[in-house]
Amino acid sequence: MSTAAPSAGRTELVEQLDAWITGHADLLEAHREHDPRSVEQTAENERELQRLLFEDGWTRWGWPEDCGGLGGDATNRAVLYDRMGAHGYVLPELLGVVETLGPMLIEFARPIAQAHLAALLRGDEMWCQGFSEPNAGSDLASLRCKATQDDDGFVVNGQKIWVSLGHVAQWCVLLARTGSQESAHRGISMFMVDMSLPGIEVRPIRYANGRNELSELFFSDVRLPPEALIGEAGAGWNVAMYLLQWERGMYAWQRQAWLHKRLDDLVVGLGSDAGAQADRLGDVYLDLASLRATCARTVAALARGESPGPEISVDKLLLGAGEQSVIDAAIELLDADMALSPEAAGWRSDYFYARAATIYGGAAEIQRGIIAQRVLGLPREVRSGR
Ligand SMILES: Cc1cc2nc3c(=O)[nH]c(=O)nc-3n(C[C@H](O)[C@H](O)[C@H](O)COP(=O)(O)OP(=O)(O)OC[C@H]3O[C@@H](n4cnc5c(N)ncnc54)[C@H](O)[C@@H]3O)c2cc1C
Known part of the structure; x- marks a missing residue:
């Protein structure tokens, strides 16, 4: 069990987590990329990582104690997701499901969260x-x-x-x-x-x-x-809307950590050619920086128990743009046979997922409509001929 505690403060938590990650480099080495072969294979490999993170307490911080957590607010979870990416490791894919569904169960069906959340965090269940x-x-x-x-x-x-x-x-x-x-x-x-x-x-x-x-x-x-x-x-619609703000906020935060790691992979892959691509890499970095800054604000609001409102559609748009920015740059710039080579399987898998990022959880066109009408107060589009 780790000794880090949310009450120790954010800096201490980051320091202790960094020390734990560095100290477990041998166990974490197998988790630098998601297994691109199959969902089943990914889940199997990442269950081991989920158990490790759970047993040592890291995925339990930020969840209520009566639901298998160790207490503290959601920013503790955000720290874990961020540091895993910063050290170049994956976050188990199932933690995306945890962040989408877990807060909603705690809010609206506590007995279900008490019965199931720990099993999901530990990788014993999938939802x-x-x-x-x-x-x-x-x-x-x-x-x-x-x-x-x-x-x-x-x-x-x-x-x-x-x-x-x-x-x-x-x-x-x-x-x-x-x-x-x-x-x-x-x-x-x-x-x-x-x-x-x-x-x-x-x-x-x-x-x-x-x-x-x-x-x-x-x-x-x-x-x-x-x-x-x-x-x-x-009242399921209200429950779904509550859930969506976590999917659009905290899940996007998880992805930004992964995308920053992918940008690092791209720079390393380019080697001495990286300098010649500085403009393009800079644009990608700015896409990720805006995603990160926006999500950080949203996650902090969610952790304080606030509801971000329709402006959270901006997070969703920036996530789709950020996913495509990094992965498209890698596909175009890296000197590899992206279509066929086994070494590029991870990039290929990311490429297809990046396409879906402007669809799942609410399509980009819908988000633009929400921003236009409910954030900017623009009138509804009137189509000619009607
Ligand atoms: C990888 C992936 C994972 C997913 N996972 C899940 C999941 O776990 N659970 C789940 O329930 N669903 C899931 N989905 C489904 C996802 O939520 C839907 O695909 C999404 O909401 C869009 O709905 P649709 O596919 O029916 O497209 P449609 O709603 O038919 O939209 C088709 C196109 O028309 C556009 N469009 C539709 N209405 C308007 C409008 N009013 N104004 C402007 N443009 C419009 C859309 O933007 C889109 O481009 C997933 C999708 C993907 C790609």
Whole structure:
């Protein structure tokens, strides 16, 4: 167990964490890149790292003690994510899921967080997020997957798509309609669904990088107990909006740490040619610096218990731009066969993920619309002919 404590102050935490990382260089050496071969392989390799970080306390700081944490606010978690990247190591991919779903469970379904959060942090469980449907992505409030309440709980019927880690997850945080179709965002509820329940069919979707990153889920008369409900019936939209601010804030912070590490990899890969590419590398650095500064402000607000509001769409836009800026520069500038060489498999995988960064968690066009109307106060677009 580490001796670092949030109450010791940020500088001490960073110093103790840096010392721990340096002292564990031999164990961490296998974790300089995500395994590009398969989601299953990545999860397997990174489970070892997750256990190590959990056993030594590092992933427990910043989470409440009754949920398996060691206390302190969310900035303690942000320090860990940042220092892992700064030392050139990956952050286990599942910690992205933890940051998206964990704070929401603590806020709206504490008993579920008490029962499951430590298992997720330690890598013993995987969770997924079942929100999108074939005809309800950007327009999520039109979702049709139905949860009908009866005396024993709820019965779910419908379909979800583009579910990250859906085929390997043991639990799914599901958005389903409990009101009428016309009730739109007011008739939606959120549930914690045990993926081993009868009536759930999972079909993996192969992503362009060759990995089964995503899945389709089909629910046929799936019976959920009443305690599967997260928050209040009909209040799932508010729960989802609370969750999204963590996905857009803290997940983006995790990625900025990784992207800074990727920029370092690019500079090292360029070697003596780096000087000739100073302008391009400088532009990439500025993209990441703006992402980092914006996310830092958001994470600090979230840690204080504030809700950042619609301006958090700026974080999401900067994340997409930052991902594509670094990875596109690497693909263009590095002297490697990016299409085929086995050595470039990590960059290839990052390239495909960078394409998705302007889609998942809310497409870039939608974020621009939110910023235009709700942050800048611009009028809605009026199309000619209507
Ligand atoms: C890698 C990846 C992982 C994902 N993981 C998950 C997950 O774990 N769980 C989950 O539930 N979902 C997940 N998604 C789905 C994601 O949330 C949706 O893809 C996203 O919300 C967009 O929805 P859509 O795909 O239905 O596209 P659509 O909503 O059909 O949009 C298609 C295009 O039209 C544009 N568009 C739509 N409406 C407007 C508008 N009003 N104004 C301007 N342009 C508009 C969009 O910006 C987009 O370019 C994931 C997606 C990806 C790529």
